[in-house]
Amino acid sequence: LSEPSESHVPDPKTTRADRERLLQIADEMRGPAWLRQVLVTIAEEGSQIQPLNDDRSDLPEFIYRH
């Protein structure tokens, strides 16, 4: 396996902030219980979820995702 590039190394500070934010949303949301569980799960695994690329070159694909 190759080493991840620098830009792909999760920023622990950001991950902590992500976790707290997602847990707060899970705590306050009024949706179904399964969605609350999803939010708690992704809060715990937030560092695995890479940011999306907003570059123009991604647009033709991006816009298919509804």
Next chain:
Amino acid sequence: MRILGISCYYHDSAAILVVDGEVVAGAEEERFTRRKHDSTFPKNAIRFCLDYTKTAPAAIDLVAFYEKPVKKLERALAAARPHGAAADALVDWHLADFVHRGSRIAEDIATVLGRTVPVEFCEHHLSHAASAFYCSPFEGAAILTVDGVGEWATTGLYIGSPSGIEQLKEIRYPHSLGLFYATITSYLGFEVNEGEYKVMGLASYGCPTFDREIGQLLTTSSADGSFRNDLEFFSYMFHDRKMFTNRLVELLGPARKASEPITERHMNIAASAQRLCEAALINLARAARRETGIDCLCLAGGVAHNVVANSRVLAEAGFAEIFVQPASGDSGSAIGAALYSCQMRTGSPRKPALAYDTRLGPAFSDEAIVTALDEFGAQYERLEPDELIAETARLLMANFVIGWFQDRMEFGPRALGCRSILASPCSAGMKDILNARVKRREEFRPFAPAVLEEHAADYFDHPGKSPYMLFCPKVRPEKAAVIPAVTHIDGTARIQTVAKEITPRFYALIDEFRRLSGVPVVVNTSFNLRGEPIVCTPQDALKCFYGTDVDFLVIGNCVVSKPF
């Protein structure tokens, strides 16, 4: 009360500012970043709204966001679940979208404003509904919203009254008229959320010989106006890059690639899809009329940009009057979210809008314009206002193509006389010149006429006004040969009626052209190059001017020419 309305993270992000119930400034982010349909957080548009109105961030009471990200995630995950591993890529994308965008809205806002501000999240279709009703001149109205999808809703029926907006019904994902049309757009080799206009324009060249096949994709019920997509043909529920299944290819034949030529078969498929879209929208509108008993209709959502369908709804659905939000796509939802929040907070009865004005964007002083021209080394002449009108009309008469940059930039996809390219409608060859040399776009795409309001009925079969280019009536047969550059192959035109009290300088120009030519109409197309947003600043206008075969640029009180 000052409320900032924001839409972003899907396409056409925008910001607008509402002060005491009035929209005072707004713009799409793409105009500043120069990336068409820019979906990023609209920090430039927010800064513009604050700067233009001299509003300090501390004075913002509330931010209204145009949809509910948690509910949108719920829909995406629930809809993908039955498809198992086939939907993994789409699910991954939606999770990342939520973690890094949807859940961060409040933080992004706080970063740009430099302080924490309360954020209200308005349902996507309610934002659309409010954007139409609160900008309309109606005391009360039925409101129909139709688009691809918001959270769960793809279509909504509401009643608007002085006391607020009440939802009656909705159609939910994956059944979607907008996604049906987007799927055909994609099948025909055009970009989704961009090429729908092309499908509509192409439809006029075809015969609807695929009605039986296309009819299998979407079935409508005249009993209640509803529709259902046959999901065998669609893959947008689980695929992250493709909207249709092989079943659609089996039904219609091979999909067109973007680089392939357009054939008669493609035109015929477009014609049948357009016809089905019109039928479905009329069906919905008739049901709305029956259920509400109200004879005014407000329309919004991306499908409301289908001007051909709008015209048929006006003629056939039984409503006396229709108001279509000029920015019916997601950028306009920022307006709706803010106006809805304002109404909810203040609780005061809503007053009908007098005449909704799309000029919400940046304006530039004569000094700023002259500075930009000098920095560019442009060759220009500064004229008195009356001389400017006379000279521009004379240039139009001589069949020159004019870049017209005046006043505040419009909000929404249409240039309505502030960031426009203008030409004479009387020359049969003008359409080809504009398509090939100026706009550099497909030859089948039509151009729109701007007509003096009081002369509109002489040229077009349209009852009343159409100030925002949202209807496409027939050109009167005896006039089609008079204005060939704006008469589409099917004898229609997407008209803009121009009123003296709204855009006096644009009105004066068309009136002077009428005095010289006898024709109260000019070609009006947006001031941009293919694939680029409409120009915002004098610098953008100069770049576009020098990069195309536009002959003269009339900017503020200056006429810029090119060395011949």
